[in-house]
Amino acid sequence: MDPYNRLLARKQELEQMTGTLQERLMTPLAETTDELSLYDQHPADIGSEVFEREKDRGILELMQLELEKVHDALHKYEQGRYGVCEVCGQAIEPARLDRMVNTTLCAGCARQRQDSFRRPAEEEVLIAGDMSDRGETFQVAGYEYFESGDGSSSG
Numbered sequence: 001m002d003p004y005n006r007l008l009a010r011k012q013e014l015e016q017m018t019g020t021l022q023e024r025l026m027t028p029l030a031e032t033t034d035e036l037s038l039y040d041q042h043p044a045d046i047g048s049e050v051f052e053r054e055k056d057r058g059i060l061e062l063m064q065l066e067l068e069k070v071h072d073a074l075h076k077y078e079q080g081r082y083g084v085c086e087v088c089g090q091a092i093e094p095a096r097l098d099r100m101v102n103t104t105l106c107a108g109c110a111r112q113r114q115d116s117f118r119r120p121a122e123e124e125v126l127i128a129g130d131m132s133d134r135g136e137t138f139q140v141a142g143y144e145y146f147e148s149g150d151g152s153s154s155g
């Protein structure tokens, strides 16, 4: 399949997925848990429902970002600028385009950009380690969530 059709396919896929997620996020919480009334449920169940919501929202944001990139790439393709690095203007490696149809950077420029985005890894590990004493940290779609312990159970 040529890149243009791959981009179109990806665009359709993303549009479908973001549509589904948006619908789910727009549904009131009470309706998504319709087997039981909200009041009958254990608080933890509602908590996990809220957590799922947050996760969905994070994923939706990432998908929308990708969709934007796909739109961009399609636009470039139509103008005959597809496959050209937007930073250095060189042709992007075909193997790289094959893996990421919507990339706008050559391998070299992408690496440089990644380096400037990267935060000190040691610091993140330390914070996560500290948090795990009180609860658990979750890494969902690049977003970090912290779920506190359910209080101490006295017996």
Ligand SMILES: [Zn+2]
Residues within 6 Å of the ligand: 085, 086, 087, 088, 089, 090, 105, 106, 107, 108, 109, 110
């Ligand atoms: Zn480049």
